[in-house]
Structure formats: C-alpha cells, structure tokens
Amino acid sequence: MNIFPWYYSPARLAWRQLIHDQTKLMAAIAGVLFACVLVFMQLGFKDALIASAATAPKKLSGDLFLMHKQSEAMWRPVTFKRNELMRALGHSAVAEVSPLYLGLAAFKTIETNIKRTLMVYGFDPDAELFDVETIKNKRIELRLKNTIIFDEYSRPEFGPVRQLFEAGRTETEINDYKIQIIDFFRLGISFAADGNVVTSDLNFMRMFPARNPGDIDMGVIRLHPGASIEQTKADLDKQLNSFVNIFTFAELIEFETKYWTETAPIGFIFGFGTVMGLIVGLVIVYQILFTDIANHRHEFATLKAMGYKQSYFVRLVFATAFFLAVLGFIPGLILSIGLYHLAESQMFMPMPISFSKVMTVFLFILSMCFTAGLLAIRKLKDANPADMF
Amino acid sequence: MSPIIDVRNLNFSFINGEIALPVLKNVTIPIHKGEIVIMTGPSGSGKTTFLTIVGGLRQAIDGSVKVLGQQLINSTEQIKVNIRQQTGYIFQQHNLLKSLTAQQNVSMTLEMHNGMTEKERLERATEMLRAVGMGDRLHHKPDQLSGGQRQRVSIARALVGQPKIVLADEPTASLDKQSGQEAVTILKRLAKESGASILLVTHDYRILNIADRVVELEDGVINNA
Numbered sequence: 001m002n003i004f005p006w007y008y009s010p011a012r013l014a015w016r017q018l019i020h021d022q023t024k025l026m027a028a029i030a031g032v033l034f035a036c037v038l039v040f041m042q043l044g045f046k047d048a049l050i051a052s053a054a055t056a057p058k059k060l061s062g063d064l065f066l067m068h069k070q071s072e073a074m075w076r077p078v079t080f081k082r083n084e085l086m087r088a089l090g091h092s093a094v095a096e097v098s099p100l101y102l103g104l105a106a107f108k109t110i111e112t113n114i115k116r117t118l119m120v121y122g123f124d125p126d127a128e129l130f131d132v133e134t135i136k137n138k139r140i141e142l143r144l145k146n147t148i149i150f151d152e153y154s155r156p157e158f159g160p161v162r163q164l165f166e167a168g169r170t171e172t173e174i175n176d177y178k179i180q181i182i183d184f185f186r187l188g189i190s191f192a193a194d195g196n197v198v199t200s201d202l203n204f205m206r207m208f209p210a211r212n213p214g215d216i217d218m219g220v221i222r223l224h225p226g227a228s229i230e231q232t233k234a235d236l237d238k239q240l241n242s243f244v245n246i247f248t249f250a251e252l253i254e255f256e257t258k259y260w261t262e263t264a265p266i267g268f269i270f271g272f273g274t275v276m277g278l279i280v281g282l283v284i285v286y287q288i289l290f291t292d293i294a295n296h297r298h299e300f301a302t303l304k305a306m307g308y309k310q311s312y313f314v315r316l317v318f319a320t321a322f323f324l325a326v327l328g329f330i331p332g333l334i335l336s337i338g339l340y341h342l343a344e345s346q347m348f349m350p351m352p353i354s355f356s357k358v359m360t361v362f363l364f365i366l367s368m369c370f371t372a373g374l375l376a377i378r379k380l381k382d383a384n385p386a387d388m389f
Numbered sequence: 390m391s392p393i394i395d396v397r398n399l400n401f402s403f404i405n406g407e408i409a410l411p412v413l414k415n416v417t418i419p420i421h422k423g424e425i426v427i428m429t430g431p432s433g434s435g436k437t438t439f440l441t442i443v444g445g446l447r448q449a450i451d452g453s454v455k456v457l458g459q460q461l462i463n464s465t466e467q468i469k470v471n472i473r474q475q476t477g478y479i480f481q482q483h484n485l486l487k488s489l490t491a492q493q494n495v496s497m498t499l500e501m502h503n504g505m506t507e508k509e510r511l512e513r514a515t516e517m518l519r520a521v522g523m524g525d526r527l528h529h530k531p532d533q534l535s536g537g538q539r540q541r542v543s544i545a546r547a548l549v550g551q552p553k554i555v556l557a558d559e560p561t562a563s564l565d566k567q568s569g570q571e572a573v574t575i576l577k578r579l580a581k582e583s584g585a586s587i588l589l590v591t592h593d594y595r596i597l598n599i600a601d602r603v604v605e606l607e608d609g610v611i612n613n614a
Contacts, residue, residue, distance in 0.1 A: 013486075016489060020487065304473075305473060306498060307474030
C-alpha cells in the first residue's frame with residue numbers, strides 16, 4: 001500500500017490546520033508544556049530524594065553493616081549493644097569492626113544563635129569510616145576534645161560557616177555543648193537532615209550525655225582482603241542474634257532509598273504529583289483536540305462528502321495529538337533543564353537530567369496526548385455531512 | 390442507454406421520535422449522461438434531502454436509487470463511499486478548508502486516489518483552477534478570496550477528479566447575480582467538456598437558463614418530470 005494517502009496525507013492536513021491558527025496553537029503548546037514541566041519537576045524531585053537519601057551511606061566505607069531490625073532508617077536508628085558487633089570479630093574473615101553513633105542534634109548558628117537540627121556522625125577517627133579525604137586527614141585533630149568537622153554542603157540557614165571559620169570564629173554549640181569547628185567536608189543534605197557534622201565517638205558522647213557508648217546505632221565491619229562478603233554475611237546471620245540486620249554496601253543503600261520512596265510518604269507524594277501532572281495535561285490536550293474537531297466539523301463533513309473515510313479523520317486526530325506532544329515537549333524540556341538548575345541551587349540537592357528521564361517523560365507526554373486523542377475521536381461522529389448540508 | 394442516475398419510487402421520511410415526517414414521496418427521475426438537470430422548489434420541499442440521498446450522504450430505505458449502476462437503497466458504507474468518490478459535490482457555502490490554499494483545496498480531491506504523485510496532483514489542480522479563471526489565485530487561502538472566487542475554487546475542486554456526476558446544492562445562494570451566473574456558466578462549460586451529468590438544486594430562477602431540463606419538487610412530489 002502506498003504510504004502517502006495512508007498516513008502522510010492526514011498528518012499533513014493536521015499540520016496545516018495546526019499552523020493555520022497560531023494563537024490556538026500557542027495555547028495548545030502551552031498546555032502540553034505545562035504538563036511536561038510538571039512531570040519533569042515531580043520526577044526530578046523524586047530522583048533528588050532518592051539520590052539524597054543515599055548520600056551519607058554512599059560515603060561509608062565498609063563491607064558489612066549491622067543495624068537493629070527495628071531501625072527504619074539511618075536517621076532514626078534503634079540502638080543495639082556494642083557486644084553484638086564485637087561478636088562478629090569471632091569470624092575468621094572479619095578484619096575489624098567499628099561502631100557508628102548517629103544522632104540529630106541542635107546546632108547553634110554562629111551569628112544568629114538560632115538552633116537548627118543537623119545530623120551528627122560519631123566514630124573512632126582511626127577507623128576511617130567515611131571515605132572522605134578531609135575526614136581521613138584530620139583524624140589526629142578529631143581525637144582532640146570538642147572538635148568537629150562541618151559539612152560545607154549543609155543548608156545556608158546554618159550561616160556562612162566557612163567565612164566565619166576563616167575569620168577565626170570557629171566556636172559554637174551542639175546540644176548546648178561547646179565545640180570547635182576544625183575543618184570542612186562535603187556530603188550534602190537529605191530529607192532527614194539539613195546539615196551534617198562528623199566528630200569522634202568520645203565527643204559524640206559529650207554532645208549526647210544521655211547516650212551510652214555501649215549502645216550503638218550502626219556497626220561497620222571490614223573483611224580481610226579476598227574474603228567473600230556474601231559468605232561472611234550468611235555465616236554472621238547464623239551466629240549473631242536475630243535482632244540485627246546485616247547489610248552489604250549495596251543493600252544498605254537500597255534499604256535507605258526504599259525507606260524514603262516507600263515507607264515515608266514522600267515517594268508517594270511525588271508519584272502522585274506526576275500522575276496529577278499527566279491528568280491535568282490530558283484534560284488540556286483533550287479540550288484542545290475536542291474543540292479542534294468541533295471547529296473543523298464542517299470541513300470534516302465536507303471531506304466526508306467528497307469520499308474521505310472515517311479512518312482518515314481518526315489518523316488526523318492522532319497526528320494532531322502527536323504534533324502537540326512534540327511541539328509541547330521540546331520547549332518543556334528546555335524550560336525544565338533551566339528549572340532543574342534553579343532547583344539545584346535552591347535545594348542543594350542533586351537533580352540530574354538523564355537521557356532515560358527525557359525519554360520517560362516524552363513517552364508519558366506522548367501517551368497522554370494519544371489518550372486525549374482516543375477520548376476526542378468520538379466527537380468526529382458529529383461531522384456527518386447528511387446533518388450539515 | 391440506461392440513465393446514470395436512476396431514481397424510482399423513492400420515499401423518504403424523517404423520523405422524530407414516534408412521528409414520521411414524509412419528505413420525499415414516490416419520487417421517480419432518471420438523469421442521463423451529460424444531462425444538466427436543475428431541480429427547483431420552495432424551501433423545505435426536500436431538494437437538499439434528495440441530493441444527499443443521490444450523493445450517498447444519506448441512507449434511504451424505500452424505493453430504488455441507482456447511481457452509476459450501484460443501488461444506494463440499504464447500501465453499505467463502502468458503496469456510499471465509492472459513490473462519493475466518483476461524485477463532485479458543490480455546496481451551498483463554498484465549504485473550502487480554511488487552512489489550505491486554493492491549490493491545496495482542489496488537490497484534496499485527488500489525495501484520496503492512489504497512483505498520483507504530489508507533483509501530478511498539484512499540476513492537475515493548477516490546470517483546473519486556470520479553467521475556472523483562478524489561475525492567478527493558486528496560493529490564496531479562502532479568506533483572501535471573494536465569495537464568487539471561493540465558489541469557483543469549489544467548482545474546480547468538484548470537477549478536478551473528472552467525476553461522471555456533479556451534484557450542486559444551491560451553489561449561487563451566497564453570491565450576487567453576476568458572480569452566480571459566472572459560476573454556473575463555468576460549471577456548465579466544464580461539465581459539457583467532460584461529459585459529466587449535473588444535478589443542481591436551487592430556488593434561484595436566474596440560473597435556470599443553463600439547464601437541459603428543469604424539474605420542480607414541491608412538498609416532496611415531482612411536478613413535471
């Protein structure tokens with residue numbers, strides 16, 4: 001079959017009708033663009049959430065991680081006995097174990113004295129639990145009393161800590177306990193904490209006087225080189241009490257991510273926002289196609305009287321939907337890239353715009369427009385030449 | 390030779406709920422090849438309804454309507470589409486596509502048929518527009534043309550596919566005397582050249598002079614077939 005009359009011809013007519021009325025075309029493009037930006041932003045926030053949920057665990061250096069089974073996520077851990085972690089040393093593949101203490105604490109901003117909550121990570125500096133150069137380099141200084149390292153990528157509400165530090169103002173309070181900032185590292189914020197601080201296990205206990213060094217939040221296990229992580233995990237699973245979870249590195253990141261996307265309502269909110277964006281876009285495109293058919297029903301009836309078949313008009317409607325999808329998507333993509341940069345600078349969270357995301361959103365928008373087309377084609381039956389002439 | 394349009398004992402009623410409103414009563418009329426027939430009659434006499442039945446736009450169920458040898462009574466959609474494709478239709482309003490130029494509008498008739506390149510289509514359309522005196526308005530859109538010019542484009546569109554039958558529904562209704570006369574004269578000349586039959590319904594008595602035969606329809610009944 002000759003492809004020209006089958007698809008090209010109705011598509012060309014659809015195109016000519018679209019560009020004939022440019023005001024209406026602009027309105028239609030704006031509608032698709034709106035849906036497109038909405039979906040991009042929702043997916044962007046969702047991805048930022050997933051990425052930020054794993055910023056801290058991704059920097060941990062260890063082979064296996066112990067957490068209490070009752071712990072929902074790292075930011076709200078349930079403590080377990082340090083003895084439990086020490087028992088892991090009994091396994092021949094285990095090289096070293098170190099406890100990690102976690103706690104949300106009030107950080108007094110240096111200039112305004114306002115207290116904001118941030119996350120405190122406490123561990124033996126020699127254990128080098130964080131794979132971050134500054135922290136490793138400062139392990140000697142971290143052993144001193146009341147010293148901390150501050151996360152430069154904390155939210156700006158904590159004040160210009162870096163500038164103040166360079167001006168010599170390094171002293172402030174965490175949980176009303178006087179501390180010294182000795183250096184900066186870069187981690188980034190998450191939905192749980194607006195800022196981060198790293199300190200020694202001993203200083204951690206000073207900031208959290210109610211805490212007991214015997215009750216730890218997380219245990220980090222390093223294996224001898226060449227030892228099988230999976231095998232050791234299986235062995236430890238049998239040896240240790242059933243109230244601890246043993247995670248590999250990948251499992252820990254998955255556990256943290258899953259908490260924010262599934263357990264916490266945040267993942268749902270962005271999923272919901274995506275669906276809402278598509279529904280709003282669907283309604284807009286449907287309205288456009290519907291009124292478009294209504295406005296052209298005389299012309300369609302004329303073409304029918306000339307011998308054009310119903311299927312020609314169905315293809316015409318879908319071609320219109322396709323053009324609207326493409327014409328709305330391109331400016332939508334450009335605008336979204338700009339908004340991603342803006343959001344990144346405002347939220348201090350990574351918002352990557354990947355090829356797969358671009359494709360996903362395009363497919364969303366395309367199926368949205370086609371669904372609208374599917375709903376609108378029933379209006380075509382109004383274009384009946386017998387009723388019109 | 391059998392008539393190209395052969396209507397016998399056609400009855401047609403509009404059904405509105407339980408009430409049937411008869412529009413055409415026992416209409417019998419043959420139209421031969423190359424014949425120009427004008428059907429006149431007051432508004433509401435059923436002229437346009439008759440035209441839409443013959444043109445395959447409306448389904449009738451009682452009587453016999455043979456067009457180009459095909460029975461349209463109780464016909465399938467496919468048969469009606471076939472008839473439409475072989476018929477040139479001229480509407481009361483010009484009914485041109487607003488978004489297309491004169492040339493593209495005329496070319497739309499040819500796009501239904503396979504086996505023609507875009508170039509051939511546009512050449513044929515141009516030729517046809519020249520024949521109706523619109524050769525200098527090929528790339529004008531309908532809203533840049535006068536009423537008479539639009540109707541001439543619409544005549545070109547109806548005739549470009551070289552139909553054996555041209556059906557025209559009050560083609561001069563929205564035109565002044567002079568452009569109306571011009572339009573139908575062009576229509577007549579082209580139809581005679583190509584041997585097409587014309588069935589034209591109108592109540593514009595000024596154009597009856599182009600007809601080979603005039604029939605009058607009154608209250609659904611043919612008075613002088």
